[in-house]
Amino acid sequence: xxxxxxxxxxxxxxxxxxxxxxxxxxxxxxxxxxxxxxxxxxxxxxxxxxxxxxxxxxxxxxxxxxxxxxxxxxxxxxxxxxxxxxxxxxxxxxxxxxxxxxxxxxxxxxxxxxxxxxxxxxxxxxxxxxxxxxxxxxxxxxxxxxxxxxxxxxxxxxxxxxxxxxxxxxxxxxxxxxxxxxxxxxxxxxxxxxxxxxxxxxxxxxxxxxxxxxxxxxxxxxxxxxxxxxxxxxxxxxxxxxxxxxxxxxxxxxxxxxxxxxxxxxxxxxxxxxxxxxxxxxxxxxxxxxxxxxxxxxxxxxxxxxxxxxxxxxxxxxxxxxxxxxxxxxxxxxxxxxxxxxxxxxxxxxxxxxxxxxxxxxxxxxxxxxxxxxxxxxxxxxxxxxxxxxxxxxxxxxxxxxxxxxxxxxxxxxxxxxxxxxxxxxxxxxxxxxxxxxxxxxxxxxxxxxxxxxxxxxxxxxxx
Numbered sequence: 001x002x003x004x005x006x007x008x009x010x011x012x013x014x015x016x017x018x019x020x021x022x023x024x025x026x027x028x029x030x031x032x033x034x035x036x037x038x039x040x041x042x043x044x045x046x047x048x049x050x051x052x053x054x055x056x057x058x059x060x061x062x063x064x065x066x067x068x069x070x071x072x073x074x075x076x077x078x079x080x081x082x083x084x085x086x087x088x089x090x091x092x093x094x095x096x097x098x099x100x101x102x103x104x105x106x107x108x109x110x111x112x113x114x115x116x117x118x119x120x121x122x123x124x125x126x127x128x129x130x131x132x133x134x135x136x137x138x139x140x141x142x143x144x145x146x147x148x149x150x151x152x153x154x155x156x157x158x159x160x161x162x163x164x165x166x167x168x169x170x171x172x173x174x175x176x177x178x179x180x181x182x183x184x185x186x187x188x189x190x191x192x193x194x195x196x197x198x199x200x201x202x203x204x205x206x207x208x209x210x211x212x213x214x215x216x217x218x219x220x221x222x223x224x225x226x227x228x229x230x231x232x233x234x235x236x237x238x239x240x241x242x243x244x245x246x247x248x249x250x251x252x253x254x255x256x257x258x259x260x261x262x263x264x265x266x267x268x269x270x271x272x273x274x275x276x277x278x279x280x281x282x283x284x285x286x287x288x289x290x291x292x293x294x295x296x297x298x299x300x301x302x303x304x305x306x307x308x309x310x311x312x313x314x315x316x317x318x319x320x321x322x323x324x325x326x327x328x329x330x331x332x333x334x335x336x337x338x339x340x341x342x343x344x345x346x347x348x349x350x351x352x353x354x355x356x357x358x359x360x361x362x363x364x365x366x367x368x369x370x371x372x373x374x375x376x377x378x379x380x381x382x383x384x385x386x387x388x389x390x391x392x393x394x395x396x397x398x399x400x401x402x403x404x405x406x407x408x409x410x411x412x413x414x415x416x417x418x419x420x421x422x423x424x425x426x427x428x429x430x431x432x433x434x435x436x437x438x439x440x441x442x443x444x445x446x447x448x449x450x451x452x453x454x455x456x457x458x459x460x461x462x463x464x
Contacts, residue, residue, distance in 0.1 A: 034100050034112060036097060037100040037103060037111055037156055037157045038104065038148075038157055039112060039157040039159055040112075041112055041161050041162070041163070042142055046114045047161075049128050049129060052109050052137065052163050053128075053135075054127070054131065054136075055075075055135045055136070057178075058135040061176070061255050061256055061257060061258075062135070063256055064253075064254075065267045066267075068266050069135070071277060071280070071284065073269060074267075076132060076280055077107070079130070079132070079280070081440065082276060082431060084123070087102045087123065088121060088123070089439070090102065090385070090387050096118065098387055101156060103123075105157045106132060107130070108129070108133070108161070109126065113129070133196075138187075139167040139169055140161050140168065141161060141184075142161065142162040142184075143159075143186065144159060146191070146194070151200060151205055153198060155194075156198075157196055158195045159196075166180045166181070168182045168186075169187055170184070170187045170265065171183065174258070175258075188228065190221070190226045190227040192228075194212035197227075197331070198210055198212045201390075204390055206390055208332070209332055211327075211330045215326045218325060218400035219401055220325035223245045225245065225246075230242070230325055231269055231271060232266050233250055233265070234266060235270075237249075238292065242323040242324070249262060250266065251263070252266075270292060272289055272292065272336075272430070273430055292323075293450045293452050294453070295323045296322070296324045297321055297453050298320050299317060299319060299453045301316075301422065301457050302317075303422055304459060306459060306461070308463075309415065309416045310412060311411075313411075313412055315342070315344070315407070315422055315424075316405055317342060317405070318403055319398060319403060319405075320398075320403040321401060321402055327397035328397060328398045329372060329428070333397055334389070334392070335384050335435055336429075336431075337430075337431070338370070338372065338428045339368055339369060339370040340368070340369045340406055340424060340426060340427075341355070341368075341425040341426075341427050342354065342408050342422075344420055346416055346418070346419075346420060347421070352410060352416075352420060353410035355408060356368040356425075356427070362447065363432070371397055371404065372396060373392045373396070373397065374392060375389045375393070376390065376393050377389065380393075384435055416461050417461055419459060419461055420458065420461065421458060422456060423454065423455070424455050425451050425453070426453045426454070427452065429450075431447060433446070433447050
């Protein structure tokens with residue numbers, strides 16, 4: 001009798017448990033119907049891709065803005081060859097977990113219309129979704145759902161779309177003969193960008209990409225400088241904002257039939273990625289990215305004025321983040337490479353010491369000083385696959401207005417005469433060459449490198 005009672009009780013407990021889990025799952029799906037992406041619509045239901053307009057339609061009145069956007073990383077979000085190679089790999093290895101997760105930011109319309117599919121090794125979706133992060137996607141964002149995310153932070157496309165005739169933007173007095181307009185304070189804030197520029201693992205909530213938080217706790221945020229004040233401004237205006245810590249103004253005419261504005265936001269959305277725009281034929285966007293990189297950091301080189309042959313010399317290199325409102329590097333820091341190339345030669349150019357050189361395969365030599373993060377899986381093994389990540393073993397990135405000092409020691413050869421030339425270069429590459437080779441195979445290009453900053457000095461050799 002007792003045995004039967006406990007069997008009955010156990011069955012009832014299991015029933016209640018699975019009923020609860022089913023209820024909880026349904027509740028989660030109602031909150032995030034396109035999970036693991038947190039993108040949503042104002043009805044909580046799927047919409048048609050035809051509810052969104054092509055950016056070509058917008059170009060009729062917003063001609064200059066369209067030209068700025070075309071060729072940008074936002075316009076190429078769906079066709080970026082490095083991203084799509086990683087995305088396709090994730091689709092295979094996670095049984096589709098990463099389809100919507102990545103698609104929510106890179107092809108949002110495809111996700112909310114349920115027409116994003118992965119078949120025969122390729123992602124398929126509507127033509128409008130293939131426009132990536134396009135005009136009608138951003139300007140139909142009604143609100144952020146960051147308060148409903150697992151971490152209560154903006155992440156993984158935590159945006160609410162309201163497709164239709166109302167277009168939302170930063171001006172309170174906008175009028176259009178083609179559509180209705182509405183002022184959106186969200187579009188003027190960094191919180192708008194945060195929804196996609198924070199990527200958290202959907203299962204373990206590990207913060208893979210945390211650019212918004214890096215800004216949020218910086219002096220830029222304290223001074224009210226938003227993401228848009230640097231990334232939706234000409235390069236010279238972004239440099240000005242970083243130097244003065246004041247919000248810049250960029251007078252212009254966003255609409256050909258509209259009024260002149262005291263402040264016009266440009267739409268290149270350029271950050272540090274100069275590699276992909278160049279690969280896809282947009283030298284303009286690649287050039288802007290290179291200019292931004294070259295204004296982001298400065299070096300200070302410190303060494304003794306003189307040394308004796310056979311003596312030990314220590315050179316200090318200070319790297320300061322002077323121009324980025326987030327860490328250097330940021331975004332997918334487990335693949336970004338910002339490193340110091342330090343070389344010491346004698347008066348005849350003979351190498352005395354070096355660190356940070358690239359070998360014939362494009363790999364940075366071992367034990368070089370690289371600023372990035374080292375990501376590992378659940379077993380503590382290194383991985384650059386976002387779906388495998390559980391933590392960073394270390395994160396060596398430089399916060400806004402922060403700095404890092406690296407020390408290099410070497411022995412001066414006994415027969416050295418004259419002087420030594422010391423040169424330090426801060427270099428940047430979007431991905432390791434090995435990652436590009438892994439993802440793109442035989443089609444992988446040789447990845448270009450940008451020299452962000454450089455300093456040199458001489459050390460006199462004292463024979464006395």
